[in-house]
Amino acid sequence: MSSLPSKGLGRGLDVLISSDFDxxxxxxxxxxxxxxxxxxxxxxxxxxxxxxxxxxxxxxxxxxxxxxxxxxxxxxxxxxxxxxxxxxxxxxxxxxxxxxxxxxxxxxxxxxxxxxxxxxxxxxxxxxxxxxxxxxxxxxxxxxxxxxxxxxxxxxxxxxxxxxxxVRLLGLPENAREALSKGQISEGHARAILSLKNDVERQNYLLSAITTQGWSVRQAERFVSSVKAGISDTSKARARILSETPATKALSKSLGTAVSIRRMAKGGKLEINFASDSELDEIIAKIQAQ
Missing domain, CATH: 3.90.1530.30 (Conserved hypothetical protein from pyrococcus furiosus pfu- 392566-001, ParB domain)
Known part of the structure; x- marks a missing residue:
């Protein structure tokens, strides 16, 4: 019987990684x-x-x-x-x-x-x-x-x-692991879900928002930030995320001012910020020109 190669076998842990997974x-x-x-x-x-x-x-x-x-x-x-x-x-x-x-x-x-x-x-x-x-x-x-x-x-x-x-991805809940393996969520999405490890309810909510509403990694990260900032109401955290979308970003760039969406029970409002009447006139002119 040949002797075991040393090639790293049996070496101690250099890095602490959570072993809280199946x-x-x-x-x-x-x-x-x-x-x-x-x-x-x-x-x-x-x-x-x-x-x-x-x-x-x-x-x-x-x-x-x-x-x-x-x-x-x-x-x-x-x-x-x-x-x-x-x-x-x-x-x-x-x-x-x-x-x-x-x-x-x-x-x-x-x-x-x-x-x-x-x-x-x-x-x-x-x-x-x-x-x-x-x-x-x-x-x-x-x-x-x-x-x-x-x-x-x-x-x-x-x-x-x-x-x-x-390796930390192994700490994801089973439903998120399955979504990741099927390509329904990206690695970036998975990390956002993993960062809510002690909050199973919001992990599940975030996973659902990603898979059913098409949330981007950036939106998922903003949701996590909202939760960690103390916004305990999930609906408020969600509203904060949805106020900024790729569409509002593009419109903000086009109009030269902040644009956001305010979701309501039915539909919502598109809000365009302006600092003065003259800026409002400029915004209106840009909209009419398009």
């Missing part, structure tokens, strides 16, 4: 999950991280007692039924604290790991991959190969911020 997204139909006895596992020799926060491990152990291990470990066989951890050492340590007899794991040979890592990297570099598919592929490299986000960024030739922002 980890089952990282699994593929071909991933067979086995139950491995805890006493048959040993830490990876490529894991440079020697200190693990005890309080965090105890919290994880408590969670594991209640819910089990949601995301399987990734291991590679050594000999005599013993396995080396490739990914999931925190889960492994917490499982021992929780006194589990066995843990779920995906078993891969060192050759498989090399081939799969290369396949995922090639996959994430495809131009036709949508942002959510990219996010899943990048997170698989991080979670199942213990590659840091910085290392992944270097391998992909992308900026660290680009990789971080892509």
């Amino acid at each position: 980890k089952s997204l990282l699994l593929t139909p071909s991933d067979k999950i086995e139950k491995i006895p805890v006493d048959k596992l040993q830490p990876s020799p490529y894991q440079p991280r020697k200190h693990f926060d005890e309080s965090a491990l105890n919290e994880l152990a408590t969670s594991i007692k209640r819910h089990g291990i949601v995301q399987p470990l990734v291991v590679t066989p050594i000999k005599d039924g013993v396995y080396t951890l490739i990914a999931g050492e925190r889960r492994f340590r917490a499982a021992k604290i929780a006194k589990l007899g066995e843990v779920p794991a995906i078993i891969r040979s060192s050759e498989e790991l090399e081939q799969l890592e290369l396949a995922i990297i090639e996959n994430v570099q495809r131009v036709d991959l949508n942002p959510l598919e990219q996010a899943i592929s990048i997170e698989r490299l991080h979670d199942q190969f213990s590659m840091s986000y910085d290392d992944i960024a270097k391998r992909l030739g992308k900026a660290n911020s680009t990789v971080n922002n892509i």
Whole structure:
């Protein structure tokens, strides 16, 4: 059996990214999950991280007692039924604290790991991959190969911020993830929805406005800004957004003054600002000339 390559495997986290998403997204139909006895596992020799926060491990152990291990470990066989951890050492340590007899794991040979890592990297570099598919592929490299986000960024030739922002898309609610994967919303729309993470009601409202009313990324961002500015009434936040549209922008440019829309129960009003009677006469002349 060949030794495991170092190529970034087992490196510690350099960047903090929320892991608050459904980890089952990282699994593929071909991933067979086995139950491995805890006493048959040993830490990876490529894991440079020697200190693990005890309080965090105890919290994880408590969670594991209640819910089990949601995301399987990734291991590679050594000999005599013993396995080396490739990914999931925190889960492994917490499982021992929780006194589990066995843990779920995906078993891969060192050759498989090399081939799969290369396949995922090639996959994430495809131009036709949508942002959510990219996010899943990048997170698989991080979670199942213990590659840091910085290392992944270097391998992909992308900026660290680009990789971080892509992975954060996994924190979208399921309906928004589905809309993103189908191309119904853009990555920019998705980021706007994600920024309302603690407000599910407004996330759903914003998603609906984008998909049914055709809100632009700019309108979505303005809606978020309105909410964060303290406009708690969704209808008022919506009115603020709709007061500026591509049409009003074009008209403002044409007339040389601010133009806005005021929505009402039925229809609405087109408001044209003017500072003096002479400016009003100029605006009227421009309208008549058109």
